[in-house]
Amino acid sequence: MTVTVSKSPRKLGGSTLSVFPIGLGLMSLSGAYGKADDAEGIKVIHHAIDRGVTLLDSSDMYGWGHNETLLGKALTGGRRDNVVLATKFGQVQRPGGANGVDGTPAHVKAACEASLKRLGVEVIDLYYQHRVDPNVAIEETVGAMADLVKAGKVKALGLSEAKPETIRRAHKTHPIAAVQSEYSLLYRRDAEETLETTRALGISFVAYSPLGRSLLTGSVKQASDIPEGDGRGRHPRFAADNLARNLSMVAAIEAMAKAKGCAPGQVALAWLLAQGTDIVPIPGTKQAARVDQNLAALEVALSAGEAAQLSNAMPPGAAAGGRYADAQMKAVYL
Numbered sequence: 001m002t003v004t005v006s007k008s009p010r011k012l013g014g015s016t017l018s019v020f021p022i023g024l025g026l027m028s029l030s031g032a033y034g035k036a037d038d039a040e041g042i043k044v045i046h047h048a049i050d051r052g053v054t055l056l057d058s059s060d061m062y063g064w065g066h067n068e069t070l071l072g073k074a075l076t077g078g079r080r081d082n083v084v085l086a087t088k089f090g091q092v093q094r095p096g097g098a099n100g101v102d103g104t105p106a107h108v109k110a111a112c113e114a115s116l117k118r119l120g121v122e123v124i125d126l127y128y129q130h131r132v133d134p135n136v137a138i139e140e141t142v143g144a145m146a147d148l149v150k151a152g153k154v155k156a157l158g159l160s161e162a163k164p165e166t167i168r169r170a171h172k173t174h175p176i177a178a179v180q181s182e183y184s185l186l187y188r189r190d191a192e193e194t195l196e197t198t199r200a201l202g203i204s205f206v207a208y209s210p211l212g213r214s215l216l217t218g219s220v221k222q223a224s225d226i227p228e229g230d231g232r233g234r235h236p237r238f239a240a241d242n243l244a245r246n247l248s249m250v251a252a253i254e255a256m257a258k259a260k261g262c263a264p265g266q267v268a269l270a271w272l273l274a275q276g277t278d279i280v281p282i283p284g285t286k287q288a289a290r291v292d293q294n295l296a297a298l299e300v301a302l303s304a305g306e307a308a309q310l311s312n313a314m315p316p317g318a319a320a321g322g323r324y325a326d327a328q329m330k331a332v333y334l
Contacts, residue, residue: 005273005298009054010280012084013177013203015156017125019084021273022295023055024048025208025284029070030063033213034230036286038070045074047288049082051295057180057206057282059088059130060115061099072120080121086206087115088130088160101331103133105144112148128158128180132334138166139173146174158206161332163190164197171201181333183207183279185253185268186215186237186246188316190333199278210272210281213237215246217265218254236321245320252313262300269297271310 009018029041045056058067068087075083089111094100108129115124127148129141148154156177159170170176179198183191183205191207198205211217213232219225222243226232237246250264257264265283272281283294302310 005270005301006277007298010204010277012126012156012280014175015126015177017084017156017177019055019280020052021277021280021298022053022269023057023086023206023280023282024053024291025057025282026067026071027057027059027062028284028286030067032062033232033286034227038073040286041070042074044286044288044291045071046079048291049079051291053291053295054082055084055086055126055206055280055282057086057208058119059091059128060111060118061088061091061130064093065114065118068115068118072118076120084125085119085121086126086128086158087119087124088128088158089115090130090133099331101131101133103129103136103138103141105140105147108141108144109148112153116153123153123155125155126158126178127154127156128160128178129162130160131331132159132162132166134334138162138170142170142173142176149174161334162194163333164194166334167194167197167203168201171203176201176203178204178206178280180206180208180282182209183272183281184210184212184216185271185310185314186212186249186319188314192316195276195279199276203278205276205279207272207279207281210283211265211268212246216250216253216268217263218250218257221247237319239321242321249314249318252310256306256310260300262296263293265293266297266300267302267310269294270300270302271307273297274302274307 010021011018029036058071090101092100092102145157158178160180181191181194195205214220232238253264253267257267
C-alpha cells in the first residue's frame with residue numbers, strides 16, 4: 001500500500017480557512033539563520049504565492065516587527081487576497097535578559113493593533129499566542145483573543161507550543177483552529193502527544209521546523225557548515241557530539257532519498273505530510289529554489305512500509321540535544 005498525499009487544501013480546524021498542504025515559515029527572512037536580504041525575501045514570498053502556497057507564517061518577534069513589515073510590503077499589489085496570513089504575539093523583549101512572555105488581555109489587544117499596522121491589513125486570518133504565559137490563565141488570554149474575533153480584526157485563533165491540557169482549556173473558551181509546534185522525524189515526542197488532543201478536538205496541527213532546522217536535508221555534515229551569525233551555531237542539536245548522533249539517524253532518510261531519486265528533505269516532508277491531512281508543515285527558506293524543492297515533496301510517494309521504516313529509524317525521543325537551550329525550553333510546551 002502506498003501512502004499518497006493529496007494536493008487538496010487542508011482545512012484549519014473548524015474555521016473557514018483552508019490552505020495549501022505546505023506553507024511557508026518566514027522567520028529566516030529576519031536574520032534568525034544568518035544575514036537576510038529584504039528584496040530577496042520579498043521575491044521568495046512572491047515565488048511561493050505564485051507556486052500556490054497560501055499559508056504565510058510570521059510573528060511580531062521575528063526581527064521584532066521587521067518580519068511583519070516585510071510581509072506587509074510583499075502583500076501589496078493585490079496579493080493579500082491570495083493568502084492566509086498568520087502571525088503571533090506574546091513574546092516581549094526584556095533589556096539585559098531573556099525574552100519575556102505577556103499574555104495579559106491588554107497586551108493581546110495592543111499587540112494585535114501593532115501587527116495590523118505593520119502588516120498594512122485590516123484583518124489577520126490566523127492569530128497565535130506565540131508562547132503561553134504561565135502567569136496568566138489561558139482563559140483570560142484566549143478570551144481577549146476572542147474579543148478580537150468579535151471585533152473583526154482576527155478570523156481564527158491559534159496557540160503555539162501549548163501542552164494538551166492548555167489546549168483543551170483554551171478550546172473551551174473559544175474554538176482553536178490550529179496549534180503550532182515543532183514536528184519532524186527528528187522531533188516527535190511532544191508533537192505526537194499533542195496530536196492526540198488536537199485530533200480529538202478537531203484542531204489542525206501546523207508543524208514548524210519540519211526539516212529539523214536543515215538537519216534532515218543532509219546539508220549540514222559538521223559544525224563548520226553553519227555560517228557565522230547563524231542561530232543554529234548555538235542550538236543544542238548542532239553541538240559536536242549531538243550533531244554526530246543526529247546525522248547517523250539522518251542516514252536512513254538519505255538512503256531512501258537516493259533510492260527514490262529525490263532530495264532527503266523531500267522524503268522528510270513526505271513522511272510528515274503522510275501522517276495526516278490535519279498536518280500542515282511550514283518549512284522556511286531564504287531561497288526560491290528551496291521553495292520549489294520543498295513543494296516537490298508532494299510528488300514523493302511513500303509506501304506504508306517505507307513510512308514505518310523511517311519512523312523506526314528515528315523513534316520519538318531519539319534526537320540528541322534539546323529543541324532549544326535550557327533557558328528557552330522553560331517557555332515551551334506549557
